[in-house]
Amino acid sequence: MLEFAVWTFAIGAGIAILVVAGDKLSDKIVEVAKKAGISPLVISIVLISLATTLPELTTSALASYEGVNGIALGNALGSIFANIALILGLASVIKPLRASPSAYENSLVMLISMLFVILLSLDGTLSRIDGVLLLAFYVVYLRWLLKRHAKIDVEEGKYGNATSWDYIILLVLGLFLVTGAKMVVFGGENIAKALGVSDFVIGATVVAIGTSLPEMTNALYGAIRERGNISVGNIIGANIMNALIVLGVASLIRPIQTGASTLTVVLVLAAMIPMIISLKKAGGIGRKLGLYFLFLYGLYLALLFSGFEL
Template sequence: MIEAVLWVMAIVIGLVLLVVSGDMLSDKIVEVARKAGISTLVISIVLISLATTLPELITSAVASYQGLTGMALGNALGSIFANIALILGLAALARPLKATRAAYENSLIMLMSFFLVMLLSADGVLSRFDGIILLGSYVIYLKWLIKKHARDENGGSVRGDATLLDYAILLFLGLILVTGAKMVVYGGENIAEAMGISDFVIGATIVAIGTSLPEMTNAMYGAVRGRGSISVGNIIGADIMNALVVLGIASVIRPLQTGASALTVALVLAVMLPMTASLRRTHGLGRPIGIYFLAVYFLYLVLMFSGMKL
């Protein structure tokens, strides 16, 4: 009985942390962007994506060090797919997301990152050299990003009024988001197990969605506040980081066996290509494409629960 109360408390406290830190983070992104004269998209792509992707990065690095390298690519692609299909689907459904041309340009980088990982893993292994290529590509991308987009949406140049404390607060709020998500997952997992729900169902629902809660919270707040660049930028940044940094660091530590089915790759492309096309055509993501993303995610759940290998 006491354990059940603790699990419920973990969920409640976790949700409070998500809501409060998500609200503060959305406002802080805009504040820092205005102080520094940097696009909110750039801040979302770099700092917020780093904060929300840090758990996956650390987990993958530790797992690689311990020799638990199986299905690394499949797991990374699953995260990329959920970020677009589930998170952006919900955010666009809540409110059409408006973004700048910079979002489209960075979505092309996201696509190129995906194809680079596919190319390097074609032999079934991401070697240490492959990992260095991935990490080097991310460094080149960051240099390009800062040079091309380190200005606000109105074309202003970098003023440098933002302090290191401002950036530290951004990272701190992002980590609070992650902490809240972990508490929700902890409580949900234990309650589900106590109710006799299978590990597979728990992993496919509570854990899968729970690990995406930081990105989801940030994206939803961006949508509700009419800050589409924050929502889109966070997801683009997280997907680029998953492909280039998470897999890069893990494969440098230890070569990774890359097991990903053709169906998983097809599902990723089924959402990534329409997303890029929509950003190019309309500089945003409307409700129709949000519905499409969620429909593809529902198909993914149906295929998974039917026992198909993904």
């Protein structure tokens, strides 16, 4: 009984941390952007995406070090799919997301990053050289991003100047999101095991959704506060980091055998391409597309529980 109480407390406390940190983080992004004259989209793509992608980076890096290639690769691809199909699906159903033209431009980089991973994987392996290429791609992208999209008009004197502490606070709030997610996963995973639920089901539900909770919290708060650029920017940035940083670091540690099925890639592209088209034509993501994303995620779970190798 004591163990169940601890696990239940971990879930409750983790959710509370996610709610509070997500609320504060959304406000802080806007504040720092106005202080520094930096687009909130860029802050979401770089700083917040870095913080919220730490669970995936840690998981894939450790899996690669231990030689568990399936987890290292599947974690990154599965996170990319969940970020769009589950998280943007939920956020846009709650409230349609508006985004700037910059979001469309960066979504093209997201697609190119995914295609680059597919190209490097055609020989059956993501080698250490491939890892270097993926990381180099991200450095080039980051330079382009900061040069092209960083600066906006500053409201002189109204918010003061951004300091190093402002950026540290952003990262700390992002890390609080990661901590909250870890607590929820810890509690949920242990309760599921105690109830006799299989590791397969735990991995496909509690752990998979748990590692995406930081992105989900940030995206949902962006939707509720009508800050679509933050919701969309975080997802775009997280997906680019999953493709280039997470897989880049993992393959540098140990070459990864690319055993993911074609169906996984098809599902990722089936979510990614309509998202990009919607950002171009509609300037955001509406409820109908959000429902389509959720349908895709439901299909993914149905295939997963049917025994398909995804």
